[in-house]
Each structure stands twice: as C-alpha cells, then as structure tokens.
Amino acid sequence: MTTVVSPEEAPTGDYRFLIQEDRVHGSLYTDPAVFAEEMKRIFVDGWVFVGHESEIPDPGDWVARRVGLEPVLLTRGRDGALNVIANRCAHRGTRLCPQNEGNDRTLRCPYHGWTYGIDGALLGVTGPKGFHKNKADLGLDRPASVDVYQGFVFANISGTAGPLGEHLGRGGISLIDRAVQMSPTGRVDLRGGWIGQRVDSNWKMWPESNNDGYHVGFTHESLARAVPGSQYDDIVLGGEGKTSSTTRDHGLGHVELDFRSSYESQLAWLGTSREKVAEYCEAMEAAYGEERANQILWDGPPHANIFPNLFLGEMNIARIDPISPDRTEHFHTPLLLEGVPDSLNRRLLLQSEAAMGPCAFFLPDDVAVAERMHAAFNAGLQADQGWIDLSRGNQRERVEDGVKVGDITDEVTNRGIWHHYREVMANGVGRA
C-alpha cells in the first residue's frame, strides 16, 4: 500500500530545501528514494574508494568489494595490471566469488561453467557450438573509469565524473599524502586484513560520526575514564575554545579533525616516544631529512574523510559500504607501513584493534549512538519536524589558505560534508 503525502508535508527530493546552511532534514537518512538517488549520483556517477594496490601484490590475487551497491572484485592480472570487475557472471548474473579474498588463475561460474580471466575477459563458454556471439564482447562488467592515487584505488562506474585529481582536489591529495608519508618509503602496505562492523544506520552517519569532534568527550567518556592520557585528552579535558585542535573543511566533501597542534611531543598520536621506536625514527630521518621527519613524526597520520566512503582514521583506513537506507558496513584495516620494523607495524595493528571493529574501545559506542539516531527518524518526517541542527560554530568559522577552520567541537566537518552532498545531489558530479 502506498501512502500519498504532499511535498509540503514530506519534502522528498528537494535537496536545496532539505539541506540548508545550518540544518538538514532527518528524512535524508531514512527515505528509500533518497538512498536510491545517492546510489546513482554519488556511487555510480562519482569516484568511490575500492581498495589499495598493496592488498593484491601477486598476479591472480583478488579481494571482493562493493562500489555502492555493485559487487566488484579488485584483481591483479597476469600482466600485473589492476582490474576492477563486476563480481557477476556476464551470462546470467551469478555472483562469481562468494569469499572475501583469494588467488585464482581463472574465475569459473558454477551455473553454466563460463570461465573468465582474472582480468575479467571471457575465456571460455561451455557448449561453444550453440554460442554464436563474440567472446570479446561478453567480458565481465567493469567501471568505466579506474584510477589510483598513492596506491589507493578508486572507481567511477559511469565514467562521467572527470579526473580523479579533480575529485580529490588539493585537500584530498594533501590528506592522502600525509597518510602515506608516515612510511619512510612513502608507501603504505594494507596487508593487515579487514574487520567489518555492521551498523543499523544510514551510511551518511559514518563520514559524519568519524569526523565529529564534539562527541568525543561524551560518547567516548568511558574510554577516557578507563584510559586516562589518550591523544584525545585535548578534546575530552580541554574545554570549549581552549583546545588547539581544529575541524577543517577542505572542500569537495573532504573534512578533517586536525589534532596536530594539540600534541605535546613527537609520536603522541601513537602513544609512544622516539626512544621506543628509534629504528623507525632513524629510517624516517634518512628518508626525509631531520627537519621534515621531525614534523611528520609530530603530526602523525590524518584523521579525515575523503568523500564519500574513505576514512583516513589515523592508524586505520576504513571504507564505508552503504547496504540499504537502514544498514551500513564499516570495514577497517590497520595503516601498516612499508620499510619499517615489524615491531612498529605490530604496534600499529594493536592500535587498530583497539579503535575499530565490533569489539573495540571506540567504534561500538559510535555505533550505538548512530543506531539510536537512525531509529529516531523515519522516511515520512514532516517538513516542520525532525531537523538536525548543524549551526555550531558557524559564526566563528574562519578561512585559512582556502580551508574552512573551526574549533574542534564545531560542526565545520558536518557542514562540509552536507554542503558538498547538496551540490552533488541537486546538480550532479561535475555540474555543481
């Protein structure tokens, strides 16, 4: 049964009304029509993070991913080239690989035995006498555009999003650069595996929650009590206007919580000191020179979201998979580094286990809050109810070198995400 509601009552589809300068409407999280439109405008027409080339070092390696609702495989071909191919037989649409990762010479469909190369080319059709089409025309579907920056693989299914560099912009590029420069070789090595967190909330709560500096002292109060002296004490204990950490909107939906100025020593972000990781520090100085190495070791990896689904979460890389309006999967892997002692990578992995995943000290409490938020909204919210206020700090926001900057508790990040989202949803990528 369909309930007919007039636009005045439930303002579906009018993104310039639903997303205002200082508030957004709760139905954006729950409306199935909004979700369907996002899957097209953001996840088909836009650039989406898929994985990292270090995950598939050898020919035949593959990992299963999603680009929006599209199940794909990120593969390393026999020729060493990267491929992003649909995890779906070109014959009748059977999912080819039910596992999360593997290494195969070929991919064979269990339904009628069609066989594909790891690059997605159709190699063989069983019963070839009855097959009169050209095999070259029937490979696996694939995104029209795939590009790589610093090993991070992005796909744009429609091929209409323009260059990846324009999607990342100066802000996105600098944030990714800051993550990879934690390695003396300038390369991260994401071979620590992924752990998934299932959330009964809309996907958009994740770029928001991961980059909300205001909640840390409340949602994560339990950790501050259990572990005094974490790198977040500046937020938890600093008090409004007294902290030096900032929220930053780099534009294009890329936003950051910047803790750099609040650290009181090098390696504070790792909860350690130079003496304990001396070999790493020496490798960094050899690679970057003393001055720059000191700065990198002070700054640590960024805490930022690359629109729409890549979270550079300090010692973690996370990807946000929308499943339905009411369901999201949030996967993380530790930010392991090339060219460092195993002991350092082990430390990074332990930090990652502490921060994210269903058992961790941080993420589950964010999950509880996101699920409670989601449960409080419904798709048919009236226009005069269910608004979410995003005004915090908009009177004290400032612009530094093209980046909007605010207090760590200000909603600069939320506004940055939503205002970019509004342009994408109202106008489309590249037409903002």
Add this chain to the structure above:
Amino acid sequence: MTVQVDADTRREIEDFLYHEARLADESRYEEWEALVTDDIHYWVPYGSGDYEPGTRVSFLNDNRTRLATRIRQLMSGVRYSQVPKSPMRRMISNIQILDVDGDEYTVGSNFVIYEHAVQATNDIHTWAGRATHRIRRTDDGLRIAAKKVELVNATEALPNLTFII
C-alpha cells in the same frame, strides 16, 4: 582428538564452563575477570583464526592489560554500546577435553548466544561458534589462561560485540 580424564575432573571442568557462561550472560564483569590468569590471552579472530594473533587484524586480541581496560570501560557505566547491558543467555554443549598438559586442560565447546540488543535496535542477535579454553588448575581453583572464540560468521561484518563472549 580428545583425551580421557576421570569423571570428577570432567564434571569439574564442565561446571567451571557453565559458571563462566553464567557470569558472562549476566555481565558480572568483576566476577568474570576474577576467573582469568595474569597471562591470559583472550581472542576473537577473523575467520577460524588460522594466523598468528597480531599479524592480521582480529575482532578482539587482548592480553591481561587490555582486558583490564575492557572491563574498566564496561564498568564505567557510560560504555554506551552496553548501556543498558544486553540481556542474554548462552547454551554450551559438545564439551571435549582436547589435551591435558601438566596443570592445564585444553577444552573445546560449542555455543549459541541469544543477545537482546536493547541499546538501539531491540533486535535479537544470535551468536554461534566454538570456544577453545586453556584452563589452568591453580591454588585458587580453575582459571582461564586462554580463550579463543571462533564465530561461525567471523568473516562478515558483525554488529556490536562489547559484552563478554
């Protein structure tokens, strides 16, 4: 393979597992924590855990220090993923004594947990898997020196798992 132990020892081990299960079900954190040794390794691996802990990211990989932090966080009263605490009950069966080594028993068991996720969704979550305990006989009685929990769906994205499993 299993090993033979006398009936009293087997009963003692079973009773210990049932006691641990009840403390976990009822989120009696301090009493549960009192059952572990100072060198405990508590592990919920990805998949079946066919890797060395620490070489691949796990759901949970606690030494004694981290487990103590976990319990302190749960007892803070503001660990929101367990506020309110999940009402839950677990069934343990298929208990096998897999090895006896000095004062330690390696014990396998299957479990099913029904958890009422009251914090937000009010769904019933079903958790199924196999636990492998290393149980040490100490002067204070039996204690848990290691617990590995292999969930049947530990390759998937899972909902919050911040209670004691």
